[in-house]
Amino acid sequence: MRKIIDRAGSVLPLPNVNPDVLSGMSVLTSMLFLAFTGFSMFLSFVFLIATLFLDWFDGLIARKYGKSSETGYITDTASDRFSEGIIFSAFFFPWFYLFALNCLLSIISVAKKRHFILPLRQIFLVFYAFLLFF
Amino acid sequence: MNFIFHFLFNYLMIDVVLTNSWNHIILIFILSVFIDIDHVPYLIRAGKNVLKKRFGSESRTRFHEIYGLAFFSLLLCALYFFADHAIIEISAICVVMHLAIDFLTGKSAPFHPYSKNEIFLNIFPYGYKNKIIFEISSTIILGVLFWLRISPVWL
Numbered sequence: 001m002r003k004i005i006d007r008a009g010s011v012l013p014l015p016n017v018n019p020d021v022l023s024g025m026s027v028l029t030s031m032l033f034l035a036f037t038g039f040s041m042f043l044s045f046v047f048l049i050a051t052l053f054l055d056w057f058d059g060l061i062a063r064k065y066g067k068s069s070e071t072g073y074i075t076d077t078a079s080d081r082f083s084e085g086i087i088f089s090a091f092f093f094p095w096f097y098l099f100a101l102n103c104l105l106s107i108i109s110v111a112k113k114r115h116f117i118l119p120l121r122q123i124f125l126v127f128y129a130f131l132l133f134f
Numbered sequence: 135m136n137f138i139f140h141f142l143f144n145y146l147m148i149d150v151v152l153t154n155s156w157n158h159i160i161l162i163f164i165l166s167v168f169i170d171i172d173h174v175p176y177l178i179r180a181g182k183n184v185l186k187k188r189f190g191s192e193s194r195t196r197f198h199e200i201y202g203l204a205f206f207s208l209l210l211c212a213l214y215f216f217a218d219h220a221i222i223e224i225s226a227i228c229v230v231m232h233l234a235i236d237f238l239t240g241k242s243a244p245f246h247p248y249s250k251n252e253i254f255l256n257i258f259p260y261g262y263k264n265k266i267i268f269e270i271s272s273t274i275i276l277g278v279l280f281w282l283r284i285s286p287v288w289l
Contacts, residue, residue, distance in 0.1 A: 024238055024255035031234070034227075035150050074251045078244035081200055082237055085207065085230035090151050092223055097211050103204035111248040 009060040016065050019072060022058035023079035026051045030083040037090050041132050048125055051083055055121075077106050077117070084120055095124060135235050136269060137167040142276035143235065144228045149283060151227065156284065158224055165228035172197055190241035191252050200244045203233055 033047035058076060062068045081103055088095035098120050105117050144166045149155040155162060176193040196202060206229045214222045236242065241254045254260060259268050 018256055020253065020255050021257055024257040027234055027238055028257075031147075031231075035147065038151055038153065070249075071251045071253055074245055074249055075253045075255070078200055078237065078242075078253070079255075081203060082230070082234040085203060085226075086234055089223065089226040089230050092214065092219070092226065096207065096214075096226060100204065100207035100211050103200060103207055106200060107204060107245065107248060110245045 005056075006060060006063065010064050014061055014064055017061060019058040019062040019067055020075045022054050022061065023075050026054035026058070027079050027082050027086070029054060030086040034086050034090055041128075045128055045132050048087070048121070048128060051087070052121055052125060055080060055083070074110065077110065080117075080121075081106055087121060087124065091124075095120070135239050136273060137170055139269065139273045139276060140170075140232050140235065141166040142273065142280050144231050146276065146279055146283065147231060148224055148227055152220065152223065158221070161221065161224060162228060165225050166232060169198060169202070169229065169232050191243040191246065194236075194242070196246055198233065198236065199242060199246050201246070203230070 029047050029051040033044045033051060036044040036047060055076075062072050081099075084099045084102060088099045098118060102118050102120055109115050109117060141163050145155050145159065145162050148158070148162060172195040173193050191199075197205065207226075210222055210226050210229070213225075237244065238255060239258045241252055241260070243250060243252045245251070259265050
C-alpha cells in the first residue's frame with residue numbers, strides 16, 4: 001500500500017522543501033490537536049490527520065528529491081516520538097504505555113540500525129474516528 | 135527556551151486541556167522547570183560567557199532527549215497505578231511539552247548517546263540576535279495570556 005502511495009506521490013509536482021521543517025510541523029500540529037481536544041473533537045481530528053499527513057509527506061519529499069539521510073531518519077523518528085507523546089498525554093491509558101514502549105523501540109532501532117516501531121498514531125486515528133462518528 | 139516560557143506554555147496548555155490549572159500551579163511550575171537542572175554543570179563551565187551560550191545539545195544530558203522521554207514516560211506509567219490520575223496526566227503534559235519545545239527551538243542530538251547526529255529543524259530562528267528577540271517576544275505574549283487567564287474578569 002505504501003509503495004503504491006509513494007509511486008503516486010513521486011509523479012506529483014511536489015514542492016522542494018526541507019523535510020525537517022515538515023517533521024517539526026507535525027509536532028506543532030500535535031500540539032494543536034491536544035489544545036483542541038477539550039473544545040472540538042472534529043477540529044482535533046483534523047489536526048490529527050494533518051499530523052499524519054505531514055509525517056507521510058516529509059518522507060515522500062525526502063525520497064523524491066534524494067534528501068534521505070541518517071540525520072533525516074533521526075529527525076523523523078524523534079519528531080514522531082514527540083508527536084506521539086503530545087497526543088497520548090491526554091489519553092493516558094493505554095496509549096501512553098504503548099508510547100513508552102515505542103520510545104524504547106526507537107532507541108533500539110537507532111542503536112541496532114533496524115526499524116521496528118509501532119504505528120500508534122495511525123491506530124489511534126481509527127480509534128478517534130470511531131469516537132467521533134459513532 | 136527559558137524556564138518562564140516553559141512554565142507559562144505548560145500552564146496555558148494544561149488549562150486548555152484539563153481546565154483549572156490554578157489548583158496545580160506549583161506542581162506545573164516544578165515539573166516545567168526541573169528538566170533544566172541538567173543545564174547547571176554547563177552553566178558553571180560557561181562562566182562569564184553564559185549570555186552568549188544558546189543551550190544546544192552540548193548543554194544537555196541524555197535526559198533532555200529521547201532517552202529522557204522514554205525514562206520519564208516509563209516512570210509516569212509506573213506511578214499511574216499509585217498516584218492521582220489527573221496529577222500524572224499533568225506531569226506527562228509538562229515533561230513531554232518541555233522536551234518537545236526544546237527539540238523544536240534548539241539544536242539537539244535526540245538519540246545521544248546511541249547516535250551523535252545533531253539536528254536543527256529550521257522552524258524557529260537560531261541566530262543569536264533573532265533567537266533572543268523570538269524568545270523575549272514569545273515569553274511576553276504568553277505572560278500576557280497568563281495574566282488575562284488568571285485575572286478575575288475571566289474566572
